[in-house]
Amino acid sequence: MTELLSVKGLTRHFGGIAAVVNLQFRVKEREIFGIIGPNGAGKTTAFSMIAGSLLPTAGSIRFRGREIAGWPSQRVVHLGICRTHQVPRPFTGMTVYENVEVGMRFGGRRTPPRGEVADEIERILEFTGLSGWGASSAGSLPTGNRKRLELARALATDPVVLLCDEICGGLNPTETADILSLLRRLRDSGITILYIEHDMRAVMRTCDRIMVLNYGQKLAEGTPEEIQDDEGVIEAYLGRRSWMGRAEQLEEPP
């Protein structure tokens, strides 16, 4: 498989605090690449820099060999990199359909021919489980559907790489399983996915490779099995109460 995204020396400071330090990783085509780590580890910061919503302090981000660090998000989207938000940010005063339409008309690498926009949007709504919600106001959606709308709006931009920021946060197990199967189907259809998650079980079950962040730095990288056995990761888990809880969850039968 070919390398799609390569990040080198990526660093971001906020005032005097370093949120991400000298981060380095590569993402291959058609994989689900998980990024995990405790709160404040710099996951979302790294995402925002790749998606162009945040300027890096230093470092390089290459997409298909092209340097894109520091590009604004509307330009990055047109290359085929699109993000979702941890806390969904729908255009609340607009309908669900219109939300998706914005992504399709403005983020698409190609805008579908005139007559096909409506069909394409319907297709995306159906794929994300939002069919029937098109005419509803996005502001009136319950949490689960807001997360789906984040996904639908990003998919409308026809992405090559999808950056999913805790897309299962706050969802019940059924909803989580639903979304995870969507992600796998997207991967199988050729989309590369970068996936931040808190829910360890979800990550272990879904990701092809995982990177662990701690204090803005890479702690480990590998397949789910390698991560589970990694000394450094285990130590980090055991060293932290909140992480121990999550590690125990891993032992439960699925």
Next chain:
Amino acid sequence: MSAAPASRATSRTAYAVAALALLAFLAVPWVGISNNAIRLLLTTFLWVTTSLAWNLLGGVTGQVSFGFAVFYGLGAYTAGLSINGGITPYAAIPAGGAVAAFGSLLIGLPTFRLRGPYFAIATIGVNEAVRIVMSNLDITGGASGVRLLQAGRFSQAEHYYAALGVASLAFLVSWRVMHSPFGLALRAIREDQDAAADVGVHPFRLKLAVHALAACLTGVAGGVFAHYTAYIHPDGVFSFSTSTSILLMPVIGGLGTLSGPVIGAAVYSIVQEEMVVHFPQFHLLLYGALLILIMLFEPGGLAGLWRRLARRLRGGGP
């Protein structure tokens, strides 16, 4: 067309109403209405134009500007000075729109780096700075203003049609924008500028574009106004109170809709006409109070209030 299309019957009714209204307004100068009433209608059309224009930026895109008098004044002065220079009004007035649009780029390029409320505050500074500069330039006649030469003036009916034409143009442009992908992106910027950029909308560029469009319409209205009144001075057309009026009408009428700005402008013109003789300041007191009430109880403005009442009446009826 965007979104779940409104039912076809409703839009057909809307077309019919618009066409009838246009016909009625076209007939007005022929049916023996008093000159005073025609003047009132003419003023209303100019305010309808500025309201619809302001609404494109403030209502649809969510960027509140306290600086539209700059465009009104640029349009008025460009048209006035061109007419004095011997240019036909048919070219001078559109030129006013063009200059205003150009001015909007100069203002927008730096100020659209600022977010919503900070943009709004910056426009207060821009408006006042421009007014002071204009009051001191020779070309604007300084504080004493410019009188337009009388030769080649329109009849009142011609002025009336010019204003009606501009208002219709503003209505048409607004309708087109609000039903286009451009309008969709503008609304996305209003809702969440960053999220819009994350799915490919270019907020800065689109804001500049809609600002220029709104400025152009406002400038054309200013040009028609200059030609009609034949006398303009910087403390009038460039004043902060002109900006305030241009802002108040669409906000009170109802932001982000087509009917709101029209209603707001009509109500404003009538109220001002009635009040200005006896209580020169009272209409602004009233409008300030109305603005407070609307922000507290009915953000949809008079149009929103009307919809709510209509729904209740329909629901309560047999």
Next chain:
Amino acid sequence: MGLDDLLNLFVAAILLAGIYTAMSIGMTVIYGVMKMVNLAHAGFMMLGAYFALEMSQRLPIDPLITSVLAAPVFFLLGIATHRGMVRFVPVADEPTLPSLLLLFGLWLVLQNFGYAVWGADDRSIFTPLTMATFRFGGIVVPVIRLIVFGIALLSLVALHLSLQHTWFGRSVRALTQNREAGQLAGIDTGRTAMLAFGLGIAFTGLAGALLANLYSFTPDFGGSFMLRSFVITVLGGLESFSGVAIGAVIVALIETFSILVVPANYQHAISFILLVVVLLVLPGGIEGLLQRWRRLR
């Protein structure tokens, strides 16, 4: 232009900075606690000016002393305004357009209320002190400006003490620094906001009353001072109380010394241009500039 002239200008600027600080601190308190930009600032300053005028006509006491009464009166007025309308608009981490337009509407109401009650004539407060000066070597200081400076300074000291040593002060500082954390820590945000709004308006009214002793005024009074307050607040970093004083000194210096280079006709434009420039170039205020500078080194 001799050294004495420069010194005179410098002293004038510092005296101006005192009243500018008092004027802007009201806006900062309200912004800090409620994240609202007080567009009604000008209206309350104008009311403060007419309050001083009314008092000077009714009481046989020096108007400078009665001006101080504006503080408690406007505190109550601010609280009434908060109870009556401001508390109904939603508060966010950033200023919202509804709050901006609401307060703009309030400004319109106050301004035109002023026209209805006092008419459009230029008014001023004239006392034996108005023209009195005081010499110190080559420096000439108008007595009234010195007194106004003193009152402004005293009011700021009182504010500082109340913010440092009372329950209310601690709540204000906590909410200013981190709204969410403050709420979680159990601060009564509604009550703190109400008192902060009252305090902000108290300073605004006091500043208006004091300025009425220095300048003539109409119901339009306050607009350009409001914009100066914006500039000062932004320079000070939006929610820093000590930053306001620094911002005020900078603005006062620029305005005072600009008479050396800017033609008189354009003097009035300075504060407006300064507003735009500061918003664009220094959105993080002086502190932000220093931080950027430090990082560049």
